[in-house]
Amino acid sequence: MTPHATSTDPVKALSESRADSESPHTSDAATTPLDGVPSAHSLTEHFLDRLERIQEDAVAVSRVLPGAVARCVQSGGLGEALTPAVERALLLISRRNPRSLAEALTPSVGAALRRSLWASMFHFFRRVNFWMLQHVSMKGMQWRMEAQRSGKSFDEVVTEHTQDSPVRQVFLIHRETGLVLQEAQSLSTSSPQDWDIISGMLTALQDFIHDSFNLNQDTPLETIKVGDVTVLIEQGPYAAVAGILDGSMRPEYATRFKDACSRIHGEFSKELSTFDGDTAPFDTCAPYLDSCMHNLINPDRLPILPQTMLVLLLPFLLLATWTLPGVVDSVRWKNYVLHLADEPGIIVIDHGRKDGAHFITGLRDPLAANPQDLLVQAGFTPSDVSSHWEPFQGLSSTLALARARRLLDPPDSVVLDMRDNVLTLEGTATRDWIRSARESLQRWIELDKFNMDGLSISNAGAQSQWLRFLKHIEREPGLSVITKGIDTDGRFTIVGLADPLARTPDALLAETGLASDEVVQQWAAYQSPDPRIAEKRARHLLNPPESVNLSVRDGVLHLEGEAPAPWIRLAETLSKSIPGVRSLYVDHLVNTDQRNLKQAIGRIEKNVFQLLAGAPDLRPGQADKLTQLTKDIAQLRRSARRNNIDFLIEIRGHTAPTGATQRDTLMAESLARSFLELLSRRSEDTRLFTRRSLGSTPPDIGGATLDKPDDRLVSFKVLLLD
Amino acid sequence: MTVIKKKVCMLGAFSVGKTSLVRQFVTSVFSDKYLTTVGVKVNKKSITLETTDMDLLIWDIYGEDNLQSISPSYLRGAAGHLLVLDGTRRETFDIAVEIDEKIERLTGKVPIVVLINKCDLEADWEITSEAIEKMEARGWRVFCTSAKTGQGVEEAFKTLAMAIY
Numbered sequence: 001m002t003p004h005a006t007s008t009d010p011v012k013a014l015s016e017s018r019a020d021s022e023s024p025h026t027s028d029a030a031t032t033p034l035d036g037v038p039s040a041h042s043l044t045e046h047f048l049d050r051l052e053r054i055q056e057d058a059v060a061v062s063r064v065l066p067g068a069v070a071r072c073v074q075s076g077g078l079g080e081a082l083t084p085a086v087e088r089a090l091l092l093i094s095r096r097n098p099r100s101l102a103e104a105l106t107p108s109v110g111a112a113l114r115r116s117l118w119a120s121m122f123h124f125f126r127r128v129n130f131w132m133l134q135h136v137s138m139k140g141m142q143w144r145m146e147a148q149r150s151g152k153s154f155d156e157v158v159t160e161h162t163q164d165s166p167v168r169q170v171f172l173i174h175r176e177t178g179l180v181l182q183e184a185q186s187l188s189t190s191s192p193q194d195w196d197i198i199s200g201m202l203t204a205l206q207d208f209i210h211d212s213f214n215l216n217q218d219t220p221l222e223t224i225k226v227g228d229v230t231v232l233i234e235q236g237p238y239a240a241v242a243g244i245l246d247g248s249m250r251p252e253y254a255t256r257f258k259d260a261c262s263r264i265h266g267e268f269s270k271e272l273s274t275f276d277g278d279t280a281p282f283d284t285c286a287p288y289l290d291s292c293m294h295n296l297i298n299p300d301r302l303p304i305l306p307q308t309m310l311v312l313l314l315p316f317l318l319l320a321t322w323t324l325p326g327v328v329d330s331v332r333w334k335n336y337v338l339h340l341a342d343e344p345g346i347i348v349i350d351h352g353r354k355d356g357a358h359f360i361t362g363l364r365d366p367l368a369a370n371p372q373d374l375l376v377q378a379g380f381t382p383s384d385v386s387s388h389w390e391p392f393q394g395l396s397s398t399l400a401l402a403r404a405r406r407l408l409d410p411p412d413s414v415v416l417d418m419r420d421n422v423l424t425l426e427g428t429a430t431r432d433w434i435r436s437a438r439e440s441l442q443r444w445i446e447l448d449k450f451n452m453d454g455l456s457i458s459n460a461g462a463q464s465q466w467l468r469f470l471k472h473i474e475r476e477p478g479l480s481v482i483t484k485g486i487d488t489d490g491r492f493t494i495v496g497l498a499d500p501l502a503r504t505p506d507a508l509l510a511e512t513g514l515a516s517d518e519v520v521q522q523w524a525a526y527q528s529p530d531p532r533i534a535e536k537r538a539r540h541l542l543n544p545p546e547s548v549n550l551s552v553r554d555g556v557l558h559l560e561g562e563a564p565a566p567w568i569r570l571a572e573t574l575s576k577s578i579p580g581v582r583s584l585y586v587d588h589l590v591n592t593d594q595r596n597l598k599q600a601i602g603r604i605e606k607n608v609f610q611l612l613a614g615a616p617d618l619r620p621g622q623a624d625k626l627t628q629l630t631k632d633i634a635q636l637r638r639s640a641r642r643n644n645i646d647f648l649i650e651i652r653g654h655t656a657p658t659g660a661t662q663r664d665t666l667m668a669e670s671l672a673r674s675f676l677e678l679l680s681r682r683s684e685d686t687r688l689f690t691r692r693s694l695g696s697t698p699p700d701i702g703g704a705t706l707d708k709p710d711d712r713l714v715s716f717k718v719l720l721l722d
Numbered sequence: 723m724t725v726i727k728k729k730v731c732m733l734g735a736f737s738v739g740k741t742s743l744v745r746q747f748v749t750s751v752f753s754d755k756y757l758t759t760v761g762v763k764v765n766k767k768s769i770t771l772e773t774t775d776m777d778l779l780i781w782d783i784y785g786e787d788n789l790q791s792i793s794p795s796y797l798r799g800a801a802g803h804l805l806v807l808d809g810t811r812r813e814t815f816d817i818a819v820e821i822d823e824k825i826e827r828l829t830g831k832v833p834i835v836v837l838i839n840k841c842d843l844e845a846d847w848e849i850t851s852e853a854i855e856k857m858e859a860r861g862w863r864v865f866c867t868s869a870k871t872g873q874g875v876e877e878a879f880k881t882l883a884m885a886i887y
């Protein structure tokens with residue numbers, strides 16, 4: 001705000017503001033009063049100009065005003081600044097035009113008034129009952145005796161017997177994080193649970209329900225009931241007050257919780273909006289939470305005394321005995337007349353009371369029921385009633401149409417007509433109306449005297465499409481209906497669970513041809529245990545190689561064919577998390593890495609090498625065989641690693657017998673060493689090998705002997721380690 | 723001594739070991755079945771830092787779809803996140819990057835600690851040290867952990883606690 005706004009002289013303020021503004025208007029500064037005495041003409045000019053600018057300013061300010069107010073609201077202080085002005089404005093309105101104010105307030109005030117009227121009547125009844133209970137009942141006498149016996153005051157005894165504190169625990173929960181800011185519990189409860197966790201789960205559960213059914217975030221979830229325990233939640237903008245109740249909800253609690261919640265928000269608004277994990281500032285709000293747990297008179301513990309009913313109803317009873325006979329008689333008469341009007345073939349024209357007696361006149365088809373009989377049934381004596389009935393005949397006239405109309409009460413969409421003595425009905429109506437019309441007509445006239453072929457069911461097409469849609473959903477695995485019905489706009493509604501792997505309900509809907517705006521759908525995602533879906537999910541999750549055949553039967557996931565070891569391990573882990581799959585059957589699944597491992601071992605162990613007698617080298621002609629051996633060893637290493645298996649290759653030395661066992665052993669040992677040496681020269685990893693001397697025992701391989709004196713052999717054995 | 727309470731979230735691809743890590747870190751009295759029914763399970767662990775005690779409320783999420791189940795209401799109000807990768811599946815790194823971007827879009831930047839889990843499975847290990855450098859270059863604090871042996875778990879959670887204190 002500029003300082004000019006506070007200036008007391010408006011003309012001066014305007015001229016000053018103009019003098020220091022930098023708009024083009026300043027160029028005609030020669031006409032301002034500052035330049036000495038201006039002419040009358042220039043003065044007029046000046047004010048016209050000024051007026052125009054004030055209007056322009058107003059337009060400009062109006063553009064920025066909403067933004068400016070919004071900013072003030074954010075930074076605070078606007079409320080305080082405006083309060084006096086608003087108060088004054090309200091005062092003025094209420095003086096000048098109280099009606100408009102009243103009209104604005106009536107809707108909310110009216111409802112509140114009704115509620116409080118009802119509540120105060122109820123309150124009055126309860127107080128009378130309570131008083132009677134203490135002073136004119138057996139219970140009251142017992143309490144008095146108890147008070148005398150125990151030495152307590154009568155009031156104390158009454159309190160003990162009639163009040164309780166069913167609110168066990170109360171929490172203040174931070175809405176955004178689900179953290180407990182403060183808690184209070186009644187003295188009698190012990191709590192082993194961790195309320196932080198429960199509060200977090202409660203918050204997550206609320207989110208889950210809100211997300212699943214697309215509820216607005218501000219729709220409060222007021223109570224959750226589990227067995228004998230009720231959780232009551234009162235949501236505020238930043239925090240919720242939640243309480244655990246023994247037993248069920250009563251309106252008094254909601255009021256208390258609401259009250260506590262709004263008080264806490266009033267007093268702790270700053271702490272709540274800036275909460276960063278430190279709960280210490282909320283220690284002082286404990287009294288508000290405690291207030292939710294104060295004792296309450298429990299109406300369930302106060303029997304409603306017959307005496308109370310009697311006292312309160314006495315005036316009504318007296319009034320009733322005074323007027324009852326007349327009332328009973330007139331109710332009976334009314335029922336009789338209504339009964340006659342329902343009777344086919346009878347039309348009541350007039351009825352009432354004349355000279356203290358009932359009279360009735362009307363038309364009657366000779367085939368219709370006898371009104372006199374009905375009179376007796378209704379409890380009247382025929383001689384006390386003056387009845388006058390004119391006969392009328394059959395279906396031959398417009399009278400018949402009128403009767404039909406009266407009998408059937410058709411909707412506007414149905415046209416009634418008489419053609420060749422046949423009553424015809426045409427148009428559309430609901431299924432129920434058509435059924436009841438057919439039943440009435442069948443009771444009233446013969447079958448060939450009416451024709452309803454021209455009637456069709458309104459909206460029958462949509463109805464059958466809807467039924468088809470429901471059947472499709474029922475047949476579709478992975479879709480499950482929770483509720484279905486028709487809402488007040490006549491649209492079909494359906495709420496259910498849908499597995500993301502199932503066909504979408506929209507696709508099914510499209511197949512039935514039912515327009516999608518006729519159906520309100522809410523689907524929450526879930527994982528269906530249906531075997532067909534479980535199979536899909538398994539295929540999706542495991543992504544099996546082409547060589548594997550996958551199927552789910554009776555809750556068992558069957559994997560057949562062949563696959564590498566890492567994939568099999570992954571499949572074993574992942575299959576545990578598929579709903580609808582209890583166990584895994586892999587007896588017909590070949591582990592290809594295992595197979596490769598066995599084959600490599602077989603090839604390696606078939607080898608026998610001949611060594612030179614004198615030097616650590618092979619006899620000539622075995623180079624290719626050695627190359628093949630190193631390839632097989634490489635293959636063995638690969639497969640073993642993929643199977644998570646460790647191994648050692650034992651190199652065994654064998655020599656032709658020399659006569660001394662000791663010598664044979666040493667000789668064979670040095671053969672194995674020589675061969676290992678050979679391998680290490682070919683840069684094999686020597687840690688994979690171990691040596692063993694078999695002395696003069698020949699290799700356990702077909703055709704290998706130690707018959708010739710210079711036979712020097714090595715063979716192999718693969719040892720698998722766990 | 724005052725107690726500070728903080729909400730943190732477990733994030734990461736399916737089956738990387740989020741639930742197992744929480745189980746390793748927390749002795750829980752509540753069953754894991756809430757994970758599949760409500761989709762979320764909340765656990766609590768009290769940690770002693772230098773000057774204060776902190777209660778960590780650890781939200782664990784269930785979902786096989788990696789990204790969709792991370793909703794704004796799950797992340798709302800979290801002071802930090804534990805982002806979990808599986809050291810034997812390289813693709814979980816890409817998913818982690820996607821999740822990181824999604825968090826920043828939904829709730830803005832908060833401290834994140836990255837756990838490369840299953841480090842006991844050396845034979846199938848697929849993450850190289852260059853990859854780890856790349857993660858550190860993103861500003862992540864990276865730990866190699868195992869929910870099976872407990873290696874690195876305590877340190878990772880404590881580091882996050884210090885970062886959000």
Ligand SMILES: Nc1nc2c(ncn2[C@@H]2O[C@H](COP(=O)(O)OP(=O)(O)O)[C@@H](O)[C@H]2O)c(=O)[nH]1
Nearest residue numbers: 573736737738739740741742839840868869870
């Ligand atoms: N070897 C090993 N397995 C692990 C480790 N952590 C989790 N797992 C396994 O990985 C699978 C998925 O773990 P889970 O905690 O359910 O993962 P989530 O989906 O991220 O919660 C389970 O079978 C665990 O046993 C680990 O550190 N080492």
Ligand SMILES: [Mg+2]
Nearest residue numbers: 740741783784
């Ligand atoms: Mg999990």
